[in-house]
Amino acid sequence: MKIVIASGKGGTGKTTVSLNLALALSDVQLFDCDVEEPNCNLFLGFELEKVEDVVCSVPVINQERCSICWQCSDFCRYNALAALPDRVLFFPSLCHGCGGCTILCPEKAIQESQRSLGVIEKAKGESSPEFYRGLLNIGETMTSAVIKALKKHIDDRKIAILDAPPGTACPVVTSIEGMNYCVLVTESTPFGFYDLRLAVDVVRAIKVPFGVIINRYGLGDSRVEEYCKAEGIPVLLKIPNDRKIAELYSKGIPFVREMPEWNERFLSVFEAIKLQLAGKEEAGI
Missing domain, CATH: 3.40.50.300 (P-loop containing nucleotide triphosphate hydrolases)
Incomplete structure (x- = not known):
């Protein structure tokens, strides 16, 4: 229960x-x-011990490959991405790690990295x-x-x-x-x-x-x-x-x-x- x-x-x-x-x-x-x-x-x-790191996938943008097509920023419902005339800005604290921007990018200009959110701990032993x-x-x-x-x-x-x-x-x-x-x-x-x-x-x-x-x-x-x-x-x-x-x-x-x-x-x-x-x-x- x-x-x-x-x-x-x-x-x-x-x-x-x-x-x-x-x-x-x-x-x-x-x-x-x-x-x-x-x-x-x-x-x-x-006495506690770490059992797991909690991480979130975040985009890493290759600005040289980016064509500023706006698809990633239009898709992101949390406004973690903002397309400007000459580059795409990324706000890590707003990202929920869905990975949609990586999938959508027609130029394959977005790769994923990991951002640490916290840890899970448990009591040692019995x-x-x-x-x-x-x-x-x-x-x-x-x-x-x-x-x-x-x-x-x-x-x-x-x-x-x-x-x-x-x-x-x-x-x-x-x-x-x-x-x-x-x-x-x-x-x-x-x-x-x-x-x-x-x-x-x-x-x-x-x-x-x-x-x-x-x-x-x-x-x-x-x-x-x-x-x-x-x-x-x-x-x-x-x-x-x-x-x-x-x-x-x-x-x-x-x-x-x-x-x-x-x-x-x-x-x-x-x-x-x-x-x-x-x-x-x-x-x-």
């Missing part, structure tokens, strides 16, 4: 839920898909959970390409927990696509409620089953619960606005390690997800 943990905004506790759920389960993989700021390993402390993370190069914009490369390491024989980036942009969509289930983490504050509704719209558009976990429960008001009830969205868990949980977080300690009663609660979340998916399968949804 592949479960992605997402949120409409940062700071709601998405990484906290990902870590504690993964630690409560057995034979599980944990993927940190927040490749711009991966922080799961701050809590796990694993680890529990089996941990992978993506790390985007500083200044790079191709976040989704690194997430796609990271997701290729999912073992379908195991439970996979994916900690998605915050928000509702392309990297989040890339993380959610192809998953069996999405957990949306929120809090009962005005910002949390507003961004939850945006995240719900995204997940519904992708057509992935989902439920909600309310973090810092007791902070704010009841609007999130009322919204979920009105929309028929299951509330899987309520994590209280608890000082001990906050203190453990500040020390980099997942709270299931110090508060064993929460192991059972996160296991119950997993069982609720399985029941929800089984119900949809029976209903043919």
